[in-house]
Amino acid sequence: MEVISIVLFLLVAVVVSGAASRMLPLPIPTPLVQIVLGALIGLSTSYRVALDPELFLLLFLPPLLFLDGWRIPKDELLKDLTVVLELALGLVLLTVLGMGFVIHWVIPAMPLAVAFALAAVVSPTDPIAVSAIAARVPIPRRMMHILEGESLLNDASGLVCLRFAVAAALTGGFSATTAAANFVWVAGAGILIGVVVTVAVTRAKAWVSRRYGEETASQILVSLLIPFGSYLLAEHFHASGILAAVAAGVTMTFAEISRQAMAATRMRRNSVWDTVQFALNGIIFVLLGEQLPGVLAGAQQTVRITGHGNPLWLGAYIIAIVAGLAALRFVWVWVSLRLTLLRQRKDADAAVPRSPEWRLVAAMSLAGVRGAITLAGVLTLPLALDDGTPFPARDLAIFLAAGVIIASLVMASLLLPVLLNGLTLPPEPSSQAEEDAARVMAYEAAIREIEHAQHELAEAHGNADYYSAAGSRIMDLYRDRIESRSQGARVAAAARLQDRLERDLRLRGLKAERRAIVNSARERRIGSATAQKLIRELDLQEVRTRG
Known part of the structure; x- marks a missing residue:
């Protein structure tokens, strides 16, 4: 029971240290805050960690x-x-x-x-x-x-x-x-x-x-x-x-x-x-602080x-x-x-x-x-x-x-x-061209796969017009992306700016969706299971959008 209590004290100190380091007006690093909290634990409790x-x-x-x-x-x-x-x-x-x-x-x-x-x-x-x-x-x-x-x-x-x-x-x-x-x-x-x-x-x-x-x-x-x-x-x-x-x-x-x-x-x-x-990095520094009272108490003998x-x-x-x-x-x-x-x-x-x-x-x-x-x-x-x-x-x-x-x-x-403050290192070669080339290569592979898939689905299920229309909408999206990445630097920069704007608008839209779902759940218009499922889908989309 004592070991469990010690572990819980350490984990709580790690959690508190993360919040405390952000609240402090001075730029005090988190490890120092964790050491101080560990020392407080060592001084205020009878528990001692025997390492x-x-x-x-x-x-x-x-x-x-x-x-x-x-x-x-x-x-x-x-x-x-x-x-x-x-x-x-x-x-x-x-x-x-x-x-x-x-x-x-x-x-x-x-x-x-x-x-x-x-x-x-x-x-x-x-x-x-x-x-x-x-x-x-x-x-x-x-x-x-x-x-x-x-x-x-x-x-x-x-x-x-x-x-x-x-x-x-x-x-x-x-x-x-x-x-x-x-x-x-x-x-x-x-x-x-x-x-x-x-x-x-x-x-x-x-x-x-x-x-x-x-x-x-x-x-x-x-x-x-x-x-x-x-x-x-x-x-x-x-x-x-x-x-x-x-x-x-x-x-x-x-x-x-x-x-x-x-x-x-x-x-x-x-x-x-x-x-x-x-948790592990935090616990190590908290442990250092927790050991300090004992170490300092033995300083007279240590010296x-x-x-x-x-x-x-x-x-x-x-x-x-x-x-x-x-x-x-x-x-x-x-x-x-x-x-x-x-x-x-x-x-x-x-x-x-x-x-x-x-x-x-x-x-x-x-x-x-x-x-x-x-x-x-x-x-x-x-x-x-x-x-x-x-x-x-x-x-x-x-x-x-x-x-x-x-x-x-x-x-x-x-x-x-x-x-x-203000220190700069020699400029590094830009990796933007490499990134754009990789994106174009991936988009082209996606288009080939979609073309192949829509033909397979049309042959297996019929209704070729339906599959062709669906595939064309997706492929047009990829072709627009290829065009924006394959043109000159000025057009590519504008495309990247547009991507950032679209990203910001998507995030705002996802935030509004999440807020509407949460309000509906609070008002009991939808069940909690449905709300959790929809919020998880929105979370995944947000993670993907933020990159």
Whole structure:
């Protein structure tokens, strides 16, 4: 009963945080509101969440990483793949090595392996927190794609580094040769298992659907189980479950393209996954807040680990770590973007500037906000060593990681909107021509299918004039669309404007229909079942119209 109450408290806090962050006059990011609400829960109730590291890792990370891999725009990622890899792999390794030695130097009482583990968990960034911060100041789309790609890959690379650091702490030794060989197996097998599981499950699901029909609820449940299955299978073979979940998500994109589910299934599945993502990310930050009172209560004891007596030293350590992370990221981002610009000048355009704008570098640096993955990773530190003794400086590492998360969120929420205001990136090639060509191709395919269908129906049922008239009305609609998309840019722009106007008018009409149905149901002129059916049809039309 206590566990159920805790879960309900957490979910209510997540719901309230979403509304509260929109009501506040200041642009305070939702994660900070969730941390505050979690702290209030921890202070006002007698319930305490005892987090099992392995259970926490299993419940939260696989679905979140799977969804990131599934939804990230693959083509946009490939455009800036070099920059993404430099940030997600090179910067992570630099952060783990550099900050590991810095943390151990600043806090000698923290063993080097534990310092590397802490550096590994603070290396991944959280684009969801960045999106929440930049909600009121639109972040440039290309920058957001880079941050999303970086986060997807550095989550995996950071957590793999954490795994090696924890293994070194548990065994008391580290071999670079063994670690390199182990990394090849851990990464390669993890990725392979994620791909194989996703392909096998989606093929089996498609075969069953073709033979026996598709059931929406079971399709959604299967998509929810894939990341957990990939993770558990990879961990069983001592591979990276994290990379397996990421690979499963990326593979899901291509598997779904070739084996499409029903439209109703896709719509409901997207809604379910949106809810899962919102709930899990929110619960992680609420849990961070809920743990803070206990962490702060033990600050006096935690600081003794470092050899000091004043808890203010913990704040100094957090500031030192945040400053080190910011400095490393700023230098790395500047170098990475400068190399990218130099490559562009050499390959294509001599008008490309030699050096990136400082505001762009600063914004990219501040956008490296730590969040859910950092908290999830630090909470997975073992409770004890192999010999049963407590894991060294575990509470200190959790305290410092929590401090880094909060400090990075506060800094970004204060400074990132200022830096993003008016910031523009180099213009991207327009995808409008590609979109228009795809629409024309689809319209032509629809016309061919309608022509074929009306001939078949006329031969089977007679009354050819009736089927010809019906088919002509539909085909004329498609021909008008083809004509508007196939002419010059000026005509196409006018057609797109007309499309927007028609869309707005359709939405207003649908709103009026819904209002009339609701009023009729309230006045008992139609039954509730009829009203629900009609409103659902209108909802589907509205979703389709909004695109």
